[in-house]
Amino acid sequence: MSTAYVVVTVLGAVMAGFSAAxxxxxxxxxxxxxxxxxxPRSWWPWLGAAKAAGAAGLLAGLLVPVVGVLAGVGLVLYFTGAVVTVVRARWFSHVPFPLLYAAPAAASVVLALTV
Structure with a gap:
């Protein structure tokens, strides 16, 4: 397990956890x-729970790598959905925000698969 993988994974987990909170x-x-x-407001708790689960999964992936990869893929899919939502709402200036949160999750997956 490389230092880069640990740092990027912890950063991704902290960012996803912060977003969930x-x-x-x-x-x-x-x-x-x-x-x-x-x-819809009724979706907000579920969206927060998905991000929190992704954050926990990334951290668990430090011990069980397949869990981290699955959590990272889940977070990338989640934030891809966020980009689609922002684009559909025509708030193009907000597109970078979900991409910023997706980046460490994607990097974590890449690093996990190359180590």
């Missing part, structure tokens, strides 16, 4: 755009 705590800078994009 922001949804759970209804941080205005997170939930206002969700409402503006047309995401």
């Amino acid at each position: 922001s949804v759970f705590l209804h941080a205005e800078w997170v939930v206002k755009p969700l409402a503006d994009y047309g995401v």
Whole structure:
């Protein structure tokens, strides 16, 4: 297990966990755009739970690599869906935000598969 893999994986888990906590705590800078994009409020707890599960899975992947790979793929798919949602809402200036969160998850998957 390389140092780069550990650092990127922990960073991805912290970022996904922070994003999940922001949804759970209804941080205005997170939930206002969700409402503006047309995401139903009833989905918010599920979206937060998916991010929290992804964060936990990335950390578990440090011990069981296949779990980390699956969690990373799940997070990449989640944030790809977020990009699609932002584009469908025509808020093109917001596209970089989900990509920023997807990047360490994707890098973690790549590093896990190359180690």
